[in-house]
C-alpha cells in the first residue's frame with residue numbers, strides 16, 4: 318500500500334520536474350522582438366571610422382522604408398526603398414542633383430526578419446544589458462533586456478549602428494516619400510543607366526551614404542516579404 322503511494326508520488330514528482338525543465342528550457346532561449354509596423358529611429362553609424370547619422374523611417378503597412386543619411390560634415394543622401402523592389406538613391410540641392418535607381422528582387426524587411434536568429438547570450442553594450450543574436454553570419458543584433466528595444470547592430474563587414482531613438486508608431490508624411498523628378502527623367506532612358514543615371518560624384522559618396530540600406534537588402538531572402 319505504502320509503496321504504491323510512493324510510486325505514484327514519485328511519478329508525479331518526475332512529471333512535475335519534467336514540466337519544470339521544459340518550461341525553464343523555453344524561457345531560457347529569448348527571441349528578438351518583431352520590429353514595430355511603423356517606427357522612426359535615429360541611428361549613429363560607424364563604418365571604419367566614417368561617421369553618419371541616419372534617420373530610419375520603417376513603414377511596413379505602406380510597403381516603404383527610408384534611410385536619410387547625414388554623412389559627418391558631408392553630403393545628405395536619401396535611400397528610399399519600396400516593397401516592389403525599387404530603391405531610389407538620391408541627393409537634393411544644395412548638393413548635386415543625383416539619382417540612382419536600383420531594382421532588387423526582394424521588398425523591404427519583414428517585421429519578423431529576425432526570426433530564426435541564433436541566440437548568443439547577454440552582453441552589456443552602449444551601457445545597456447542586451448540579449449544578443451546572430452542572423453546567418455550577416456548581422457549581430459543587440460536588444461535591451463528590459464525594454465526589448467534594439468540598441469545596436471553590427472554587420473558582417475564591421476559597420477556598426479547605434480540606435481539613438483526608437484519612436485514606435487512614428488510615420489513620415491506621404492509628401493516626403495517622393496523621389497525628385499530627375500530620378501524619373503533617367504528612368505525613361507533605360508540605356509543611359511550606366512552613364513547618366515550614375516551621376517554620383519564618386520564611388521565613395523555612394524558607398525559612404527547608402528551602404529546601410531544596401532546592406533540591409535543583401536540580407537538573405539527569408540528576411541523579406543518576397
Ligand SMILES: *[C@@H]1O[C@H](CO)[C@@H](O)[C@H](O)[C@H]1NC(C)=O
Pocket residue numbers: 336339340343
Ligand atoms: C516549449 O516550446 C516548444 C516549441 O516552441 C513547444 O512545443 C512546447 O509546448 C513548449 N513547452 C512549454 C512547456 O511551454
Ligand SMILES: *[C@@H]1O[C@H](CO)[C@@H](O)[C@H](O)[C@H]1NC(C)=O
Pocket residue numbers: 363364365366367368
Ligand atoms: C569607429 O570605429 C572605429 C573602428 O572601425 C574605431 O576605431 C573608432 O573609435 C570608432 N569611432 C567612434 C566615434 O565610435
Ligand SMILES: *[C@@H]1O[C@H](CO)[C@@H](O)[C@H](O)[C@H]1NC(C)=O
Pocket residue numbers: 399401402403
Ligand atoms: C515601385 O513603386 C514606386 C513607388 O510607387 C514606383 O515609383 C516605382 O516605379 C515602382 N517600381 C516598379 C518596378 O514598378
Ligand SMILES: *[C@@H]1O[C@H](CO)[C@@H](O)[C@H](O)[C@H]1NC(C)=O
Pocket residue numbers: 502503506509513
Ligand atoms: C534620353 O536619350 C536620348 C537619346 O539618346 C537623349 O537625347 C536624351 O537627352 C536622354 N534623356 C535623358 C533624360 O537622359
